[in-house]
Amino acid sequence: MKKTLALLLALCMAIAVFGCAAQTTEPAAEEETTTQPEAAVVDAAAEAPAEDVTITFCNFNASGGQEETLQAMYDAFHEQYPNITVEIETIGYSDYFTQMQTRVAGGTAPDCYELNIENFAAYSAKGVLAEITGVDTSGINQTALSAFNVDGVQYGLPGCFSNVVLIYNKDLFDQAGVDYPTNDWTWDDAQAAAEAIRALGDDYFGIFAPITYNEFFKVAAQFGGSILNDDKTAFTVNSPECVAAAKMMVERVTVSNVQPTTEQQGGMGDWDWFMSGKLGMIPTGIWAFNTFAENCDFNWDIVVEPGMTQKATHFFSNAYVVNAESENAQAAMTWINFLASSPEAAQLRIDAGWDLPAITDESVLATYLDLGLPANRQAVFDSLNYLTIPPIIEENSLMSDIITSHLEEAASGAVSVEQAMDDCQAELEATIQLG
Amino acid sequence: MTRKKNAPLRSMRDLMRASPFLLPSVVGLAVFSLMPIVLSLLISLTDWNGLDKLAVSGFFADHFIGLQNYKEILSGGEFWRVLGNTGYFIVLYLPLLLICSLGIAWLLSKSYRGVGVFRVLYYIPVLTSWIAGALIFRWVLSSKFGIVNNILEIFGIQGPAWLQSEQWAMPSIVLASVWKDMGFYGLILLSGLQGIDKNYYEAASIDGAGAWKRFWRITLPLLTPSLFFVLVVSLINAFQLFPQVMIMTDGGPNGATQVMVERIYKYGFRYYEMGYAAAFSWLLFIIIFAFTRLQLSAQKRWVHYGS
Numbered sequence: 001m002k003k004t005l006a007l008l009l010a011l012c013m014a015i016a017v018f019g020c021a022a023q024t025t026e027p028a029a030e031e032e033t034t035t036q037p038e039a040a041v042v043d044a045a046a047e048a049p050a051e052d053v054t055i056t057f058c059n060f061n062a063s064g065g066q067e068e069t070l071q072a073m074y075d076a077f078h079e080q081y082p083n084i085t086v087e088i089e090t091i092g093y094s095d096y097f098t099q100m101q102t103r104v105a106g107g108t109a110p111d112c113y114e115l116n117i118e119n120f121a122a123y124s125a126k127g128v129l130a131e132i133t134g135v136d137t138s139g140i141n142q143t144a145l146s147a148f149n150v151d152g153v154q155y156g157l158p159g160c161f162s163n164v165v166l167i168y169n170k171d172l173f174d175q176a177g178v179d180y181p182t183n184d185w186t187w188d189d190a191q192a193a194a195e196a197i198r199a200l201g202d203d204y205f206g207i208f209a210p211i212t213y214n215e216f217f218k219v220a221a222q223f224g225g226s227i228l229n230d231d232k233t234a235f236t237v238n239s240p241e242c243v244a245a246a247k248m249m250v251e252r253v254t255v256s257n258v259q260p261t262t263e264q265q266g267g268m269g270d271w272d273w274f275m276s277g278k279l280g281m282i283p284t285g286i287w288a289f290n291t292f293a294e295n296c297d298f299n300w301d302i303v304v305e306p307g308m309t310q311k312a313t314h315f316f317s318n319a320y321v322v323n324a325e326s327e328n329a330q331a332a333m334t335w336i337n338f339l340a341s342s343p344e345a346a347q348l349r350i351d352a353g354w355d356l357p358a359i360t361d362e363s364v365l366a367t368y369l370d371l372g373l374p375a376n377r378q379a380v381f382d383s384l385n386y387l388t389i390p391p392i393i394e395e396n397s398l399m400s401d402i403i404t405s406h407l408e409e410a411a412s413g414a415v416s417v418e419q420a421m422d423d424c425q426a427e428l429e430a431t432i433q434l435g
Numbered sequence: 436m437t438r439k440k441n442a443p444l445r446s447m448r449d450l451m452r453a454s455p456f457l458l459p460s461v462v463g464l465a466v467f468s469l470m471p472i473v474l475s476l477l478i479s480l481t482d483w484n485g486l487d488k489l490a491v492s493g494f495f496a497d498h499f500i501g502l503q504n505y506k507e508i509l510s511g512g513e514f515w516r517v518l519g520n521t522g523y524f525i526v527l528y529l530p531l532l533l534i535c536s537l538g539i540a541w542l543l544s545k546s547y548r549g550v551g552v553f554r555v556l557y558y559i560p561v562l563t564s565w566i567a568g569a570l571i572f573r574w575v576l577s578s579k580f581g582i583v584n585n586i587l588e589i590f591g592i593q594g595p596a597w598l599q600s601e602q603w604a605m606p607s608i609v610l611a612s613v614w615k616d617m618g619f620y621g622l623i624l625l626s627g628l629q630g631i632d633k634n635y636y637e638a639a640s641i642d643g644a645g646a647w648k649r650f651w652r653i654t655l656p657l658l659t660p661s662l663f664f665v666l667v668v669s670l671i672n673a674f675q676l677f678p679q680v681m682i683m684t685d686g687g688p689n690g691a692t693q694v695m696v697e698r699i700y701k702y703g704f705r706y707y708e709m710g711y712a713a714a715f716s717w718l719l720f721i722i723i724f725a726f727t728r729l730q731l732s733a734q735k736r737w738v739h740y741g742s
Contacts, residue, residue, distance in 0.1 A: 006456075007455055010455040010456045101485055101486055101704060104486055104488070105486055105487065105488060106490075107488050123486065126484060126486045126487055128486060263599055263600065264579075265579075265599070266577050267573060267577030267579070267580065267581065268577070268579075268580065395706065397705045398705075401705075401706075405689070405690060408687065408688065412601075412689060414689065
């Protein structure tokens, strides 16, 4: 009796192991049977399919507070398209790309998902994305749309956009007796103000612009240079304009010290510095507004980022893409088009203080101006006139890591800026094949 | 059944009877350990980017590049530099770990009131996740606001910039790692200490041996089996240094803390070069295997088994 019982228990355990494995493949099997009839209708009709369809959607942008907004967008969508059900999955940014990469490689990627600009190039180059056709994209901002268009093929729809502005501490400016920044400022004006604020005391710093790849390509554009040449066949990081840009960024730390060195930072991040009230200016993303509004107990405002020979401002956008292997591609495209361009979704996005929808409808966008601090929200829209899209190549992460590491070396004082940029150029040429 | 207890299996019948009980573990081992190991070896011979679908037939034929990944890794400077960083970590970490673990084991081997509480306290760091531990250490080691430098200031010492300084970044990681691991190895050495027969000490003190002599001549030799285990396991783990580097320094500053597994992760999941990363990890395996083999053969020279 005991032996039989023991045997049964062992068999149960073995079945449990197999059972767990079987469960994960079931949903895939289900989808296949319900979507066989859809296989033919991939891009022709502009209407959603009439039969009931369930699609899977994965994103990271909603994590950390906006899950309800996304759910509200889905409810609005489902009212218009009751036959399309979307299973929404929200994953935190830090884990998102590792697991998405694994899912795509394993063939279990969702029907549609979100990508940022950095990873979009790699995914589109590997042929895992479907071309987006059969949906009306006229309501979408054309600059944003073009960022996800590769060689004439539209692979993604921009779900949102955000940009970078100069945020400044009005109280510190008053203390130092300096006029507030205006949209006409250049970095020379900003440097003078930074030095005045730095002089207020040992603990005060004038500006904090991180010395990383993300800042560098933008500042290079402000000096009239760029990381790649026009047809993206060669690197140009050691051109005079790029070197001048790097020099300005680095010398803030090493020469005039209006920006703290890593040791002076003491482990505090740039936002922490600004919120502590000891930092005069910080060029950072508009997604900082809510955090600063909650935590800053001093007066602050924003202005378009200063330029040098010209202005150039960051443009960040996340794209919604469709899995090339999806059997519900048309339904997926309808859903992401709704997310990206419908007035309902756009209004929900703005009202929640999330980020900006990449739409052309000015009246909807205008409600963004009434959301509260900062006062000069108009600067966010003014910045759109000077947009610079990051240079996108397949090996984006490798390029950005190499450039950041050389900039860091220059900022630590270990090598001269010219030497660092020459080394950077050499390493980029040796490691990455372009065009 | 008339077999003696613990006698080896004598027939296929015994094996058949045992198999249902072995099945769950064997299946788990095969699917989650053996299969990935074999696959990773195959992947290391390809130029797979980690994104293309793997299970497509003809994949291996399309992407096979032979030993090219290995050649690239060994001929580039990065592999050796990163190996050097890992070696630097090991050289600092192992001695400190052994001393601290031995110290803890010795402290906890006495029986006094509250020794049980201390055993728990020293083991708690082992149980915490590295994410939590590393975040806390990042704050503790902050050059301006961390308590380490604040305490040093009381004594008039200007503390270094710890995680932000090229010279002190790796030592900082060593300190954090020793804090986390010494409870685990301490417990192992503790059980080794408790296995030493008290009679030896009695006999020695009767013969007039002092505390130091007793430690050197009795405790250490009889502790060598446990020490050997600690050395082998901690070396294997030290080569695979990863979570604390990712969270505390992310390989910086200026690449001072870039180590083997950190590179493997970046190549596999950030630069989309999975084949390269797989080759890297197999080279790491060969290195760890070689060191372990060396230790196992050196065993005979310094480890005393038997009562």
